Amino acid sequence: MPPVPLLPVAEAQARLLADLRPVAAERVPLAAAAGRWAAEDVIARRTQPARNLSAMDGYAIRFADRPGPFQVTGESAAGRPFDGVVGAREAVRIFTGAALPGGADCVLVQEEVAREGDTATMIGEGPRGVGGNVRPRGLDFAEGERLVRAGERLTPARLAVAAIGGHADLLVRRPVRVAIAATGDELVAPGSAADTDALPESNRVMVAAQLGDLPVDLVDLGILPDRLDALSDAFANVDADVLVTSGGASVGDHDLVQPALKAAGAQIDFWRVALRPGKPLMAGRLRGMTVLGLPGNPVSAFITTLLFVRPVVCALAGASDQLPAPVTVPLGEALRANDGRTDYLRAELRDGRAYASTIQDSSMLRTLARSTCLIIRPPHAPAAQAGDSAEILLLA
Numbered sequence: 001m002p003p004v005p006l007l008p009v010a011e012a013q014a015r016l017l018a019d020l021r022p023v024a025a026e027r028v029p030l031a032a033a034a035g036r037w038a039a040e041d042v043i044a045r046r047t048q049p050a051r052n053l054s055a056m057d058g059y060a061i062r063f064a065d066r067p068g069p070f071q072v073t074g075e076s077a078a079g080r081p082f083d084g085v086v087g088a089r090e091a092v093r094i095f096t097g098a099a100l101p102g103g104a105d106c107v108l109v110q111e112e113v114a115r116e117g118d119t120a121t122m123i124g125e126g127p128r129g130v131g132g133n134v135r136p137r138g139l140d141f142a143e144g145e146r147l148v149r150a151g152e153r154l155t156p157a158r159l160a161v162a163a164i165g166g167h168a169d170l171l172v173r174r175p176v177r178v179a180i181a182a183t184g185d186e187l188v189a190p191g192s193a194a195d196t197d198a199l200p201e202s203n204r205v206m207v208a209a210q211l212g213d214l215p216v217d218l219v220d221l222g223i224l225p226d227r228l229d230a231l232s233d234a235f236a237n238v239d240a241d242v243l244v245t246s247g248g249a250s251v252g253d254h255d256l257v258q259p260a261l262k263a264a265g266a267q268i269d270f271w272r273v274a275l276r277p278g279k280p281l282m283a284g285r286l287r288g289m290t291v292l293g294l295p296g297n298p299v300s301a302f303i304t305t306l307l308f309v310r311p312v313v314c315a316l317a318g319a320s321d322q323l324p325a326p327v328t329v330p331l332g333e334a335l336r337a338n339d340g341r342t343d344y345l346r347a348e349l350r351d352g353r354a355y356a357s358t359i360q361d362s363s364m365l366r367t368l369a370r371s372t373c374l375i376i377r378p379p380h381a382p383a384a385q386a387g388d389s390a391e392i393l394l395l396a
């Protein structure tokens with residue numbers, strides 16, 4: 001039988017994301033919405049600023065009356081406006097954020113004023129014109145305008161604009177439940193006494209940390225043995241939105257994750273993607289859950305988490321941008337031509353240039369730990385020279 005062609009990365013991502021609908025929405029206080037995605041447009045409930053405000057500490061005057069002298073008739077502070085009107089050759093002492101009194105059309109900064117008793121005289125260049133040093137009503141936004149779009153992430157600045165726009169809580173998606181299992185008879189808990197045939201398990205902590213900035217509730221399924229019944233029992237009982245497994249994804253006699261998933265009732269959508277490392281990735285559905293079977297090699301698990309698990313979680317969390325965004329930088333040194341799989345080379349960014357590690361082995365965690373970016377080598381990319389542009393994914 002001819003080998004099944006591997007699924008290109010972008011096609012695998014598109015297939016995975018196409019059918020995903022965000023999880024249910026919930027309304028939470030602003031602070032709890034940090035880092036989540038808006039489930040509806042955030043619309044301004046007020047106009048900001050609500051009236052013309054002074055941008056500086058100084059004197060509210062009529063521009064035409066410069067350079068004075070002005071008779072100081074009162075004071076306007078933030079939250080305590082002057083309730084009169086500024087008449088001809090009059091000035092009102094004013095502070096940053098205070099309402100501009102009626103009649104005034106600009107603010108003279110106090111550094112440019114000589115004050116004697118109730119008389120103020122302009123001594124500098126003064127405001128640039130009518131409206132000088134004034135923030136007009138609605139400068140930032142008007143009531144009814146959209147401040148944040150549904151599907152945008154609630155960054156610190158977006159939370160702040162929602163707050164000043166009159167919102168105390170926001171509609172977001174509930175946290176995404178992600179169950180993570182490691183599989184392999186050789187695996188033991190990190191730190192436990194390990195003989196030479198035992199291997200400290202490193203994928204669960206890594207994958208969990210890779211999702212650490214996302215709104216997830218993690219369900220730790222522990223380390224599962226390479227036994228069909230144990231695996232299928234564990235998978236059949238998972239209650240989550242996403243089930244992530246690591247290991248047992250390839251073709252060896254002990255690679256039982258796929259048969260166990262099927263025995264638990266899962267449908268496999270695709271298996272094996274044209275990328276390196278991470279080729280044996282499998283994806284499917286089990287009782288409404290998205291299932292991602294990651295390869296066991298630690299670097300393969302890392303890269304498939306970046307390219308597939310995170311985007312799935314982002315989609316379920318209601319993000320409109322789900323995929324990691326590459327940036328373009330010059331290469332620090334030459335690279336060989338690539339074969340038919342997209343390669344994600346562990347690399348370091350130095351002085352704005354990307355340098356790939358000499359050995360690219362999907363078991364090597366120390367190399368990964370030193371890397372600050374991944375150089376993306378598209379399928380059949382020709383040999384590249386130092387200085388050629390390449391797309392990279394930055395690693396935090």
Ligand SMILES: Nc1nc2c(c(=O)[nH]1)N[C@H]1C(S)=C(S)[C@@H](COP(=O)(O)OP(=O)(O)OC[C@H]3O[C@@H](n4cnc5c(N)ncnc54)[C@H](O)[C@@H]3O)O[C@H]1N2
Nearest residue numbers: 182184201202203247248249250255279295296297298300
């Ligand atoms: N004949 C073939 N052999 C392999 C193929 C292939 O196409 N044909 N694919 C290779 C590729 S590519 C990968 S990647 C690996 C992945 O296979 P599995 O998903 O079945 O992974 P395992 O065999 O279970 O483990 C691989 C390796 O990683 C270690 N491991 C596993 N889980 C963990 C963990 N949680 N923490 C730390 N280390 C882990 C495991 O001990 C193995 O050394 O298959 C190739 N083989």
Ligand code: MOO
Nearest residue numbers: 277278279300362
């Ligand atoms: O392509 Mo596998 O994912 O490393 O060795």
